[in-house]
Structure formats: structure tokens, C-alpha cells
Amino acid sequence: MTRAALLHEPFKNIPREQEAFLLGLWSFLASEALFFGALFLGYAVVRHLHIAGFDEGARHTNAVFGTANTAVLLTSSLTMAVAERAALADRARLARIMLAATLLLGLTFLVIKGFEYREDLEEHLMPGHQFAIPLRGAVLFFSFYWVMTGVHALHLTVGLGVVGRLFGLSLGRRLLENRASIQTTTLYWHLVDLIWVVLFPLFYLVARG
Amino acid sequence: MKISDRDREIILVPVLVWIGLMVALAVTVTYAFWPHAPVKVEVALVIAAIKAALIAIVYMRLSRSPPLLRLAAVAAFLWLLMLFGLTFADYLTRAPG
Amino acid sequence: MTASYLTEETSIGSWLLTTDHKRIAILYALGITAFFFLGGAAATVIRLQLLSPNGHLVSAGAYNRLFTLHGVVMVWFFLVPAIPTTLGNFLLPLMIGADDVAFPKLNLFSWYLFLAGGLLTVLSLVAGGVDTGWTFYTPYSTLYSNSNVMLAAMGVFVVGFSSIVTGVNFIATVHMLRAPGMTWFRLPLFVWSIYATSLVMVLATPVLAISLLLVIAERVLGLPIFDPRFGGDPLMFQHLFWFYSHPAVYIMVLPAMGVVSEIIAAQARRKVFGYAFMVYAIMGIAVIGFLVWGHHMFTAGMSPYASLVFSFLSFIVAVPSAIKVFNWTATLYRGQIAFDAPMLYALGFLGLFTLGGLTGLFLASIPIDVHVTDTTFIVAHFHYIMVGGTVSAFFGGLHFWWPKITGRLYSEFWARTAAIIMFCGFNFTFFPMFIMGYLGMPRRYYHYPAQFQPYHVMASCGAVVLAVAYLAPLVYLGWSLFKGPRAGANPWDATGLEWTTPSPPAKQNFAKTPTVTSEPYLYHEDGRTHGDPRSLKPHRRQDEPAE
Amino acid sequence: MNPFSRLFSAEASTGAARTDAIFVGVLAFSVVILLVVLVLVVGFAAIYRRGSKARRGDLPAWVSREVEIGWTAATLFIALFIFWWASSAQFSQWTAPPGALEIHVVGRQWMWKVQHPSGAREINMLHAPLGVPVRLVMTSQDVIHSFYVPAFRMKQDVLPGRYTETWFKALRPGTYDLYCSEYCGLDHSAMTGHVVIMAPADYARWARAQPDGDSLATQGQATFVSLGCSGCHGVEAKVAAPPLTGVYGRRVALADGRRVTADETYLRDAILDPAKNRVAGYAPAMPSYQGVASEEDTVALVAYLKSLSAPPATEAAR
């Protein structure tokens, strides 16, 4: 397939089409930023109202899991960044390997998160009748914990889907033609990572030591 | 093996940033668990902001993007500021207690 | 004659899988019409129930479900998408000289999202309805309502996502697909207004999504996020909700302003007065509109200082609207004004929007709002802008571009008659609500004190007139589809690239990409003639086909 | 009475006249603006109808950017003026004057419960004296309601989990409508009642005649013992808990370094959500009474605690 065949209606030239994809994606990322921003706002407001309970709650999350996951996700951003740069420089093999690494790291994140969720459930950290921490506000902390990490994990799963698609293309040796997909997928993956970077201190670090 | 300019761009830059991110992670975790350290929340948030900025600027290529794309990023930031600013205009000025 | 976008392919599949922005516009139009009449049917029952102070046409629970359904459907499934997804979808590429929107497949996807959201909402209706009001206030919606809050909230969540996708698509389109020479300050104001609307959609809608998601999480997972018993703050929901829903009112009015600008310029044959200021005003409304949401919460228990700030900003946001009203008025000055149906609708918009907007100033004044909030005064305020304003403009635009969209001319007589009836019926329905609102009639009341009955009776009678006026276009526009005379390419003799294409346009909008060399609205040449009627185009639209 | 005969319902409080004055002022502005716009639109439409003989041609020189800037500035000025006028009137009146009579209101689906300082209780009725500022301290047991008395132009949402307050000073004796104006479920429109304004002496007589007997503070004192508060806060208590004499209005230093004034909300939180404001210098031993003390108990407790501050705020008005 030639490059020209990749030009889609209604565009007249490829660079413009590329930029349109990037602009579209960045607009979407701005939207995502407000999506999570609203959750962060909720967290900030409720913490402001219940500092003691929030901090008590924050001491019950497992910082080992949290830190490990942060490292995993940051590394996945590295592999994704390399994959993108390699693909854009026509180095298909390197790109393929890096995409595979990204997929693996993303899955690792979900697995670790799964173990963490299991532990949380065993410790009765799911709000409900048996909730473990009596202090007022702690249950709100954990409400936000579940919603925000859950929504993040959902985004990550979508990310795995689109990265997986690229990986599929790379297996079929059709990766390099899809420059727009490569770039937009990378941006999305990084955003999911970026959001975790902000989530991490809020849920694992604020009340330690 | 000598590092070509291309490899530098493809691998070296991302790896350097990754090292920076990991160092930041180590620092923030250490500081958080340091007994009785002051201004913990603030430090954690500042480091998070630095990490986020690294990702946005290098990995997401804001440093080299057309102005239009940067504008989208800036817009997101400004709108978040409005959301937080005016909501806290309420919460921070409510009657004490 | 070459095949138009309507006739090129005719199978059902060619419609349901189309990526042509013009066909997608038609698909949206069908959905939106259905929802408008669904919402209108609910309004009809509401008005019937309110004929008597303690009538029992429906039960209290059913009444609550009816106004919730009415609000939810009218806002999210009719008015928010109304102009952007129909006229916007159809005209945006045509007006900027492009062959389609930036992401045609995404555009279709967006319609399916709309459909899915709509189905969920209809499902919630079938399953027994929702009774929270369109505002979904917690803790009622989370802890106390026994209705299908979850389904409805999910419906709105999904349709919100459709909004975001459409917004992203339009932003990329306006930035990337303008024809050569189509600079920013040559864009028709309708394009500007759709662009501003898209920005608002993209940046505000996610916050609505979160507020609904949190409600769902609380109902389904039992996370006590807004639960006061656990220290949750119900006001936080209101902040999140209005952070979206105030900007959303500008999603609903900005496109209408765009439509009206086009119609007034074309019918007055005059360049829009103060084009640049109109552009600044549009963008100003879109941005400042994000800063005023707290004016819905003056009595909600918010800090008085915050009330002060929000009140101040609400007065500021009124200024760009004022600029627009004055500029439309000034555009008429020294024009060659015709009064075809679109113009009647546009003038109706102008009057009713001004009245509705001015009552917004009452509400932005804290002491007055304390008295009239949650009374029918509010109901009147927003129906004046949304129904009197935006719906009128929508009808105006529909008539104005009807020949372009369908290739047929409608009956001007019936259209004007309907426009006039609509204007009268509208005022008849909603003006009494201002009065009884100031007298203290609370909104969302199933039974009410007898002293308000005369006003309610008036409103209900007006609603009948209004219903007739809304049903009429269904008839004469439908008739024109089959029997209407064929329209030429440019029946209004208007400027704008969309009029350079045949009516209806071919599937590929422009055989050759147009190049733009001049500003928009160059109607002045007519106006220069010191009122010499001979140099004018015929008074009414040209009815003979162009080719 | 013929409802068409007047636009305004009775102005029965000091606030009502103020609100109406602002309303009339804004109305005047709006009517003028609306008329200007309508006259121009209709005028232009008539003069410049298509084919008329009126002068056309380019706009005269004076119509230019300056006009645009001119009307923008004028609108801004009017807007700011209305803002200033309306808000300054409101802001000076936000809180009740000191020494106001304090009446507690508890809203629930779908009724209003009212507790007077004298201990009198009523449902869907509020008796209040004429000419005396009355401060309403309100909360809800379930969802959000809103306490609305059109004749006073007064409305305040009533929230679960916290106190909100508003006040009025009635000017005319009589019976006025009371509505719930925030949608609260099935019988929202039935959550109505009446406010009865009577001469102060009549009010005192009415209050005394109520069967509930003890004053709210006295009821609170009993609750204080029955819920075990005195076990810690009493004179012989073994637990180190802060003395509560004079607590109302005190500046309290909190464990996390904040300093707050102990108002009703603070006292309420101290009982229902003690973790929110831990007093500096004490063990965090105070248990939460959430679910133990009902809203009415809490109201009584707060009244009792307030009565321990001299001079009792509620006494002055009585």
C-alpha cells in the first residue's frame, strides 16, 4: 500500500490529515483532563471537609503495590515512547518489540492492581456494612479510591486495546503506514500514565511516615 | 556500538526522561515515609506535577508540537483552574466549623 | 441533472452506514424530531394536569416523572444536539468549502452513541420512568428515589459522550479543512458559533459525565460519595452538575445566535454589523460562561462570598449577549429587509431572547433570585431563551436551509402563519409564569394553591396554540418534500459557499475546491442603491431551478 | 381576591420591601432596554422594508468602532451598577442581627417540624412575633428541601447533614403561605404550611400555652445526661474533656492548628462528627453521636450548650 492511499476523505494532503488527527486527539485529551479533573476536584473537596478521616484512610492503602505500579506504568511510557519514535523512524522491529513490552507492562499493572484490590477487599476497605475504618471521612476516601482507580483502570484497558491494535498491525507489517494511529495511540497511553502519576500521591503518599 | 543521532532521538532521550521519572518516584516515596517531615502533601504534589510535566513535554512532545496542540493542553489546564478556583471560592469561604 | 446526496444511493443500508455529513445530519434530524415530540407530549400532559389546582389527571408520582422526562429529553436529546448536529453537520463543511467533516466515521459513530443514549433513556421511561428532575440532585437521586435513575443517568452519560465526539470532530474540521482563502475572519458567524459550541461541549461535558458517574457509583456500588450521613456533601454534586449545565445553556443558545446572524444578514441584505465584535462576543460567551455556574446555587447553602463572585460574573457574561443583540439590530439599519418565514423566526428570536436574557439579570441579582428561585419565574426565564429563542431560531434555520437540504421549496404562506402563531402562542404560554412566579408559585408542583389557577389556565391554553404551531410545519414541510416546487441553488440570493452548490448538493460537496477571496456577507451592493427597487433581486426567493 | 389586581403579594417583612424595590428597579431598566430594542427593530423593519424609499448607502461616519465600544461600555456599566446595587443591599442583610429570636426548623419528607426556644413544637406551622428579628436555624433529616415564604421574599435550602440559616423581621400580623420549594420527591407539592405572625405578647402567650412544657435548652440538658455526655463533660467526670461552659462563641484552638469560632454548626459537628474538629490538648476520645442523637436531640443539645454561654443569646429576645 502506498502512502497516498492512506489519505482519507475529506483531506487533500497527508500532513494536514496528520495534524487534524493530532488536534482531534488533543481536544479529546483536554476533555479527558476535565473528566479526571472533576474527580480530583471531588477528592480535594471531600478531603478539605474531612482531613482526619482522609488521612486515616490513606494510611490503609498498600504503598508497595502503589509504588510498584507507578514504576511499571512509567516504564510502559518509556517503551511506548520508544515504540513511537522507532516507528516514525521506520524501524519496524524495534517498534514491534517495544509495543509488545508496553502491552506486557500494561497487563502487569492490571494484574498488580488486581492483587491490590483483592487485598483491599479482604481488609474490608470496600465501603459497606463491614467497612474497616470507623473514623468519619475514611469511607469517603475509599469511595474515591475505588472510583478513581477503577476509572483509571478502565482507561488503561482501553489503552491496551488500542496498543494491541498497533501491535497487530506491526505483526502484519502494516504498522509504519499508520502514522496517525501511532501518534494518537501514544498520546493516549501517555495521558493514562500522566493521570496515574497524579493519582499516586493522593492515594498512597499523603499521610505516611 | 556508537550512538547515532537517530538512536539518540529514539532511545536516549526517552531513557533519560525515564531515569528522571524514576528518580522523582524514589524521592517522593522516600520523602513521604520520612518520619515527621514537613509539608508532605505539598512536596508530593509538586513532584507529581514535575513528573506530569516531563511526560507531557517530552513523551507527548509538547516541546515540539505546533502551537495549536499546545493551546489544547493549555486550555485543559486553564479550565481545570476555573473548576477548582471557583469551587473552592465556595468551600474556603464557608462559615468556619 | 446529476445525482444529489439524497438520490445517489437509496438503500436503507446506505443511510445507516453513511459517512456523508449531509446524510448524518438527516439521521440526526429524524432522531431529534422524535425526541422533540416525545418531550412535547410530556409537556402537553403537564399543562393539562396544571389546569386545576388539585387535579388528578395523573398521579403525583407520574407528574414528577413527566417533568423529569420532559427536561431530560428536551435538554439532552433535543436542544443540545438540535442545531449543531443537524444544521451544523450539514452546513459546516459546506460553509468552509470542505467535502466532509474531519472524521466522517467518527461522525457516524457519534450518531449511534446518540441513538444508544436515547434508547437507554426511553428504556428508563418504559421501565417506569425517573423522578429526580433533570437536575438529578443528590441525595434525592442517590438515596431516596425509587425510580430508574441509573438507566436515565447512563443514557445521558452516553449522549454526553456523543456530544464530546461531535465537538472534537467539529473543532478539527474548522481548524484543518477551511478552503484556501477562508481565513478565520472570513468565516460565517454560524461557523464561529458552532466552533465555540464545540469547545464548550468538549470542555464541559466530561464534568457532567463524572457527576452522573458518581451518582451511579453511589446507587449501584453503595459508595457514599454524596451521602450526608457519612459526611458527603450534596452541594458538591451541584457544583459539578452546574459546571456543565450552565455552559450547556450556551451550547443551546450559541448555535441559535449563529443561525440568526445568517438569516438577518441575508434578509436585510446587509453585512452583519460589527462582524469582529460578533466573533469576540461568541468566544466571550463561551469562555466566561464557564465562570458563572454558582448562580444556580444562591440559596443552596453556598458561602455568601462565593454567591457574590458568581453574581458578579453572571452580570459580566450578559455583556457579550448585549453586544450581539445591538449588532443584529444595527444590521437592519439601512437594509433592504424582506420578511420571509426565516426572518419572522429570527425576529421572534431577537425579541424573546432579549426578554429571556433580561430576566436572567433579575436572577443574577441575589435578592431577587432568593425570592424567585425554584418558582415558575425560572421556568419562564429558561423557556423564553430555550423555546422562544433557540427553538425559534432552529425553525428559522430549518426554513432558511430547507431548499438547500431537500431541494424543495415550502409554502411561504403557511410558514409565515406558523411563525406568527408560534410567537403568539409562546408568549401566551410562558408570560403568565413570570407573574405567578413572582407571586410565589413554586416549580415542580403537582398541586398548587388555588390563587394561581388563572395564570395556569392561561399557560395551558397558550400551550395548545403552541402545539398547533409546532405540528403545522410537520404538515407543510412534509408536503413540500413531495409536492414543493424545486429550488434553485441559491433561492435567497444569499452569500456563503453553501449556496454555490446545487440544491440538494451532490454527494461530493464541491467538484472543485473553492477558493475564497472576500469577506462574508457582501450584501452591500444592493444596499447602496438608495432604495431603488429596480436594481433589487425579486422580493421573494427565486423559485425557478437554477440549472 | 382577584389575583390580577396586583403584581406583588403582601410585603410582610423588612426584606420583602427591599427585594421589591430592587425588582422594580431592574424591571425599569429592563423595560427601557427592551423598548429601545423593540422600537429600533420594528422601526428599522418598517423604514427599511424591501423596496421602501428610505435612504440607503454606506453607514454614516459616526457609526463605527466607537459606537460598538460605546454600547459595550454602557451595557457593562449598567450591569455593574445593578450588581452593585442588588448585592450591597443583600450583603448588609446576610446574617441576622444579634439577639434575634432563634427558631429551629427540621425538614423531612414531607413536613416541616419547628422547635421554639420555649420548647414549643409545631408541624407545618411557624408562629413568630411581629417586629422581632427571627433567626431560623434549619436542617433536614433526608433530602434537600427549601423553606420558602413568598410574603417575606425569603427562601433558604435546608440540607441534610448541616445547618443553614436565614432570618426575617415581620412587619404585618397575619397568616402567610409557607412552601417547600426544592424538589424533594413524591409529595413535594404537599410540603406546605403557614407562618403566623402575631404581636409579641400574643406570641409569648401562645408559646406558654403549648403542652411541650420545658424550654428547648432544658430538654437539651436532659438529653445531655441521658446520652451520657455528662459522663465526660460533667463536673466529676474522669475523662479529660473540655468544659462546655461558655463554649458557644468561643475561639477554639484545634489539634490540627486551625482556630475556629464555635457556632451552631461547630457544636453540631462536635456531636455528630467530632473527627472534623478535634480540640487541641485533649485525647481524641469524643465518640460520634451520628445515628444515636436524632436531629431533634441535636437541636436541643445545641440549644443547651448555647445556654451555658452567658448571656444566653436566646434570652434577650424573649
Ligand code: HEA
Ligand atoms: C439557552 C439557555 C439559557 C441561556 C442563554 C441563559 C442565559 C442567562 N441566564 Fe439562565 N437558565 C437557563 C437557561 C439559560 N439561561 C436554565 C435552563 C435555567 C434553569 C435550570 C434549572 O434550574 O432547571 C436557568 C437559570 C438561571 C439562573 C438561576 C436561577 C435559579 O435557579 O435560581 C440564573 C441566575 O443568575 C440565570 C441567569 C442567566 C443570565 C444572566 C443569562 C445571560 O447569559 C443572559 C444574557 C442576555 C441578555 C442580558 C439579553 C440581551 C442584552 C441586552 C438587550 C442588553 C442589556 C443588557 C444589560 C444592561 C446587561 N439563569
Ligand code: HEA
Ligand atoms: C429544552 C427545551 C425545552 C422545550 C422545547 C420545552 C418546551 C415546553 N415546555 Fe418545558 N422544560 C424544560 C425544557 C424545555 N421545555 C426543562 C429543562 C424543564 C425543567 C424540568 C425540571 O424541572 O426538571 C421544563 C419544565 C417545564 C414545565 C414546568 C414543570 C414544573 O416545574 O412543574 C412546564 C410547565 O408548563 C413546561 C412546559 C413546556 C411547554 C408547554 C413546552 C412547549 O414549548 C412544548 C411544545 C411542543 C408540543 C406541545 C409538541 C407538540 C406535539 C404534540 C402535541 C403531540 C402530542 C402527542 C401525544 C399527547 C400523544 N416545561
Ligand code: CUA
Ligand atoms: Cu420538601 Cu420539596
Ligand SMILES: [Cu+2]
Ligand atoms: Cu446558569
